[in-house]
Amino acid sequence: MIYVIDDDEIMADCITKACGEKNEIRIFSNAIEAVRAIDTAGTPDLIFLDILLDGPDGFTLLNELASYEDTAKIPVVVVSSLNFEERDLKAYGVVGVLDKSAMMPLEIKQYVEEYCD
Amino acid sequence: MESEVDGILVAAHELKAPLAVLRQLALNLPEMEQSGERMRSEMVSVSERAIKQVNDLSKIRRLEDGLFEMEPVAVRAVCDEVTKELAYLFSYNRRDLFIKYSNRSKLVTANRDLLYSVVYNFLLNAMHYSGEGTRAELIVRDFKDKVKVVIRDYGPALPMDVWREMKRGFVAKPTSIAMRPGSSGLGLYIASKFSRYMNAEVGAVRHRDGTSFYVELPASKQASLFV
Numbered sequence: 398m399i400y401v402i403d404d405d406e407i408m409a410d411c412i413t414k415a416c417g418e419k420n421e422i423r424i425f426s427n428a429i430e431a432v433r434a435i436d437t438a439g440t441p442d443l444i445f446l447d448i449l450l451d452g453p454d455g456f457t458l459l460n461e462l463a464s465y466e467d468t469a470k471i472p473v474v475v476v477s478s479l480n481f482e483e484r485d486l487k488a489y490g491v492v493g494v495l496d497k498s499a500m501m502p503l504e505i506k507q508y509v510e511e512y513c514d
Numbered sequence: 515m516e517s518e519v520d521g522i523l524v525a526a527h528e529l530k531a532p533l534a535v536l537r538q539l540a541l542n543l544p545e546m547e548q549s550g551e552r553m554r555s556e557m558v559s560v561s562e563r564a565i566k567q568v569n570d571l572s573k574i575r576r577l578e579d580g581l582f583e584m585e586p587v588a589v590r591a592v593c594d595e596v597t598k599e600l601a602y603l604f605s606y607n608r609r610d611l612f613i614k615y616s617n618r619s620k621l622v623t624a625n626r627d628l629l630y631s632v633v634y635n636f637l638l639n640a641m642h643y644s645g646e647g648t649r650a651e652l653i654v655r656d657f658k659d660k661v662k663v664v665i666r667d668y669g670p671a672l673p674m675d676v677w678r679e680m681k682r683g684f685v686a687k688p689t690s691i692a693m694r695p696g697s698s699g700l701g702l703y704i705a706s707k708f709s710r711y712m713n714a715e716v717g718a719v720r721h722r723d724g725t726s727f728y729v730e731l732p733a734s735k736q737a738s739l740f741v
Contacts, residue, residue, distance in 0.1 A: 405531065405535060407535050407538075407539065408534070408535050408538060411535070411538035411539065411541075411542050414542050415542065435665070478527065478530050478531055478534055492698075496529055497534040497538075498533065498534040498537065498562075498565040498569075499562075499565075500538075500540065501539055502538075502542060
């Protein structure tokens, strides 16, 4: 299962489309909904996470995920318009960073193939 | 001044998000016939150019913090990258690009990203203002202690007031150029800001049949091993 967490509905749809049809995908517009879903439905195989969200931001969610034994292992790909280096986010368990303004659908697919297929 | 720059930064970020969405939508369109694919490429290309300008605006704020390191840079390599990126656009708009390098191995002291943006903005201007079927020219020349990059277009002459500002070596703010329709002067403003940060000189030469914009960069003292 893949979680896409982005408050921009169209961008979330684009990411979902690029993920392909093999995996179940759930879209969340904020971090709170995503955490609740993890509590009830279990941990996803991969998360695509935007940083600037309504309510608690992506970093709050990353801290929350890193604080529990089971969720700390979930691979997270940060998808943002802000400029981040992957090495700066390694401590949060981030396995990749994609710049929204430059990423290609193929890059999203590659993460899906690596962590889900 | 600081709040003005902060305002630009906020506006830049606000613009970047919808542009990124437009680009993704174009990339996610289903396969189309030839003319459709051409339109898709143009949509992606237009969004990417706009994103680049928005990114340049964000960099203006970072200039004040001195976050761009100066290093030895091979001008030719940067120009090659820019022309490669813009080749599609020149061809799409039926403009030729003439390139002449007279420098062999000289490095300059600059920031690679900022220099890329300066050349990119000048060349984009030249593409816009050269008439269909004409050409723009990119010439790189070595001098004793500097390297000069000249971008020449065959469009309308540059207005006197903008030329004077360029002669002073600094464009204070984006200014619409009436004789060059569609221009906001944003490219010149960005190029001027970035050049100043790199201790490079920018200027313009008015021709009867167009304008040459140039940037003169200080040559690096470091021996050039890799070009």
